[in-house]
Amino acid sequence: MYQLIDVRKYFDRGGNVVRALDGVSLAIGENDFLAIQGPTGQGKTTLLTLLGGLDRPSSGQVIFDGRDLGALGEGDLAELRAEAFGFVFQTFNLIPTLTAKENVEAALVPFRTGKAERTRKALETLDELGLADRATHLPGELSGGQQQRVAIARALVKDPKVLLADEPTGNLDEDTRDEIVALLERLWRDRGITLVIVTHDSSVARRAQRIAIIKGGRVSVRKEQALAR
Numbered sequence: 003m004y005q006l007i008d009v010r011k012y013f014d015r016g017g018n019v020v021r022a023l024d025g026v027s028l029a030i031g032e033n034d035f036l037a038i039q040g041p042t043g044q045g046k047t048t049l050l051t052l053l054g055g056l057d058r059p060s061s062g063q064v065i066f067d068g069r070d071l072g073a074l075g076e077g078d079l080a081e082l083r084a085e086a087f088g089f090v091f092q093t094f095n096l097i098p099t100l101t102a103k104e105n106v107e108a109a110l111v112p113f114r115t116g117k118a119e120r121t122r123k124a125l126e127t128l129d130e131l132g133l134a135d136r137a138t139h140l141p142g143e144l145s146g147g148q149q150q151r152v153a154i155a156r157a158l159v160k161d162p163k164v165l166l167a168d169e170p171t172g173n174l175d176e177d178t179r180d181e182i183v184a185l186l187e188r189l190w191r192d193r194g195i196t197l198v199i200v201t202h203d204s205s206v207a208r209r210a211q212r213i214a215i216i217k218g219g220r221v222s223v224r225k226e227q228a229l230a231r
């Protein structure tokens with residue numbers, strides 16, 4: 003599904019070049035569950051950003067389903083991003099003035115989905131995540147775990163191939179963390195999505211099939227797990 007070939011991402015900060023990624027080669031298969039772990043400032047978010055086509059590498063290739071993301075035109079890349087990649091963030095990033103249902107519906111706006119169909123899909127996805135009775139709540143009226151579930155619903159409603167999560171449990175207590183990880187794992191298994199989770203939390207990373215450790219802009223895949231599932 004993904005083939006990363008000698009990927010580099012350099013940021014130029016006033017003549018000071020930061021080598022966020024410095025020669026990353028990595029394959030991610032269809033329906034893989036990969037955790038990306040590593041100390042702060044080592045390029046985890048940068049790598050996730052490239053996987054999601056939110057930015058382009060300085061050099062090297064990020065190939066997704068045979069397409070070189072760095073070489074796609076802006077329009078093609080935006081289209082691919084909208085349909086193939088779902089994003090989940092540490093801080094949920096919900097729109098505070100929209101209800102849970104409206105936040106999820108918003109993910110369908112780039113598509114030719116009618117209003118009634120958007121509402122149907124949003125409610126169905128909220129229901130799948132156990133939030134049927136919270137559809138009309140504003141984010142501020144929900145707990146952290148519930149807000150993250152709404153954010154996951156927003157990422158999933160368009161039926162993406164890949165779910166990319168950046169520290170999705172970073173703002174949650176331990177019990178809620180375990181609940182969200184169990185939920186992501188269930189969705190990964192039931193929906194056959196490819197799941198990539200950036201985390202500094204070893205108890206989260208342990209759930210993955212493989213752990214990519216990123217340090218100094220380079221990646222080493224530490225273990226191949228054979229979990230009984």
Ligand SMILES: Nc1ncnc2c1ncn2[C@@H]1O[C@H](COP(=O)(O)OP(=O)(O)OP(=O)(O)O)[C@@H](O)[C@H]1O
Binds near residue numbers: 045
């Ligand atoms: N847009 C940018 N402009 C300049 N420098 C950047 C930019 N994005 C990231 N960097 C730098 O690249 C390096 C890697 O950043 P990145 O956000 O990928 O780290 P991270 O591993 O996700 O860290 P954290 O665990 O703190 O989230 C850092 O030195 C960071 O300052």
Ligand SMILES: [Mg+2]
Binds near residue numbers: 046047048168
């Ligand atoms: Mg980060």
